[in-house]
Amino acid sequence: MTKQRSPYKVFIVEDHFAMRQAYIDLIARENDLKVCGVAITAQEALEQIPQCHPDIVLIDVSLDGMSGIELTQQLKNQYPELPALIISGHEEAFYARKAIQAGARGYVVKRRVRLLTQAINDVLQGEIYVVP
């Protein structure tokens, strides 16, 4: 009998309540994913991530204080193996480019949030996922 892998742990950084809830709902529908922590600022995320040991971090691009792009860069430096997926209200290709340059493995616009779990799974498989 094959032992089933425990779900991948997802950490969410998002300051908008309803969007945060949307990500949690989408992830809850997937057996192989679970939310291990939630932060509403980059600073909170940096404090909580070491306790949570996530497999992937979802980051809103527009955060108060340190931006999502800056947080991505910082996480890339601190945890080079931890993939970041940017979720953004900006549909300009400019932001997708900046996110990938900062080290993100994916970029999903909020309008296409229903594709989020597909994006998470692709990034966890080592692919780059961009939906601008």
Add this chain to the structure above:
Amino acid sequence: MNQDSKKNDTEVNQRNLPSTLNAHLAEKQEGERRSLAQTLHDEIGQNVTAIGFNLDFIQSQFDSSDPNINFVRKRLENALTLVEETTDQIRQLVSELRPPMMDEYGLIEAIDWYANNLSQQTGIKIDVQPIYFAPRLPSWVENTLFRITQEALINIIHHAKTDRASIIIEANATHVKLSIVDNGVGFEQQKQPRLTETFGLRTMIERAKSAQGVCSIESQLNQGTQVTVEVPR
């Protein structure tokens, strides 16, 4: 601290603030645009996106084979279409108010983005030759240069009858220079242009002055127009 360095500090501080009433008013308007764009994008836009997500979720919970709820499904589809349209309208409005990347990434990225957008909307090929320089100009000077560039590009679209334009950005130790050039129909500088054109040209010159810079407009009939603005760093 000697007298010279005190003077330099004062100059730097003054440079960080608009120096004329017109410039103050322009910067106040820029602040209002910034705030409005931010509210639209960060709050209203995200609320609409979240409403769309919730409607989408509700729709996915209905049994598609049940004919009794077809009318509800139809209403939901209409609501989702409205959400998509509203999202597009908000996005367009935010872009028109102020380039979203202006504050974080600065003038050059904003000009590049604006020119690309305008190219896509109008079919006019706008070539941007950017130079990145540090430190960035004070925010209000960046705003001023962006609005001059915007005005010059809008003039090209309305009057130049051309399919090509270019923006050249140069920087040396003391100045930043922007040239917006087209190869369109141009105009005879001796002849009085129409009132609206005069107003647009005067606005650019006034804006440049407010940033302690200069703006020149050179044009010849059938040989295009070049707007050059130069400001101290």
